[in-house]
Amino acid sequence: MAFGLPHFPYPPARPNEGYWAPVTSTINWCEEDYYATLYSAEIVNTLTNLLFIALGIKGIRNCLKYDHDSVFFVAFIGYLLVGSGSFAFHSTLTYPMQLVDELSMIYTACLMCYATFSFSQSRLRRQLLATGLVSLAVFITLYYHYLQDPVFHQNAFALITAIILFRSMYVMEFTIRPSLKSKYGTTSQKAIDFGLSKSERFGNTRADTRILREMWIMVAFGLTIFLGGFGIWALDIKYCSTIKRWRHNVGLPWGILLEGHGWWHLMTGVGSYFYIVWAIWLRHCLNGRQDEFILNWPSIFFSLPEVVLLPGAQSRPNGAKHTNGITNGHAFPTERKSV
Incomplete structure (x- = not known):
């Protein structure tokens, strides 16, 4: 059955004529290689x-x-x-650019592992x-270069990422939650001694519950996008010949929507961005600065989340901040008292 929407046929692949060939x-x-341009x-x-x-530029700017x-x-x-390494790799399909792409993923994952496990540790432990x-x-760099097996890289990256994710979840639930409860909970003797009324302590408890709920939403949303991208990529690999046939049947530009690895890039890019922003928000909460910043x-x-400084936060004493009604778990019309 012919495809009904306006389209034009795929140009032939030219793997031996590309600028970066072989x-x-x-x-x-x-x-398919070099079907659209000889330069990519x-x-x-x-x-x-x-x-x-x-998103990398956006994140650097916000930091x-x-x-x-x-x-x-x-x-x-x-x-x-x-992203830059992957751009270069898919443009050229050369082995050096493959290493730039894949090893930069390992190095960034190791960096996030350091950020996750180094908090509140002594200098020696760090x-x-x-x-x-x-x-x-x-070790991963040398062994991967020796094996030249992408499965080893994929497994190593997945293992490091899983360790980071589960550790961050543990910190969020077993460090942040007790810390907030101790600081602002309705049963906190310190809060009572400081002079917070019952309604103020209740409002603060609700605010901290909202912080944790938003964190879990970020985890669920980012992880769903990331794993969804992985699933599309896995289907792209398994049914490649069928998907190629479908792409040629629907023609361009519609066949672009069937590029599974491209969807993997988009979805893992968003999922990874979510994780770094979540880690930033988690770190501010661990530092007791959730009254100075807002998600x-x-x-x-x-929209994509970002952690920003509350207006006038630096000028307010003792961590008492006004939220102007913006949602981050402190959406109350009055200032939150610091204890």
Whole structure:
């Protein structure tokens, strides 16, 4: 049955005529090589990395503007390098660019691992952690270059990412929740001694519950997008020949929507961005600065979250901040008293 919408046929693939030919990478994807231009081996897989670059710049800018911990500034630089490396890899399909793409993912994951496990540790423990993670990154680099097996890289990246994620969940639930309850809970003797009324303590408890709920929403939303992208990519690999046939049947530009690896880039880019922003918000809460910053996320489905400094936060004494009604768990018309 003919495809009804206006379209034009796919140009033939030209793998041996491309500017960067021949292909030397140990893995190739389902997008046909050099069909759109001789200067990019996989045009869709290349251009979808622009999302990483745009969000990386956004994250770096916010870290500088709002003075987030420097480890997250470096993490966003790593995030930006992941997108840039993937851009170069899919443009060229050469082995050196493959290493830039895949190893930058490992290095950025190790950096986020340091950010997750180093908080409140002694200087010696931070140094030992840093040494261990650098050694791990060097081992993965050398062993991967020896094996040249993408499955090893994928498993290593997945394992590090899972460790980071579960550790962050643990910290959120077993460190942040008790800390907030102790500081602002309705049964806190310290709050009573400080002179907070029952209604104020109740309002603060509701606010802190909202902080944790929003954190879990971020985790669920980011993880769903990330795993959804992985699922699409897995289907793209398994049914590549069928998907290629479908793409040729519907023609361009509609066939672009069937580029599964491109969807993987977009969805993992958003999911990874969610994780770094979540980690920034988690760190501010661990530092007891949740009254100075706000999780600005106007719409779950149509906007991306960012952690920003509350207006006038630096000028207010003792951490008492006004939220101007913006949702981050402190959407109350009165100032929140610090205890």
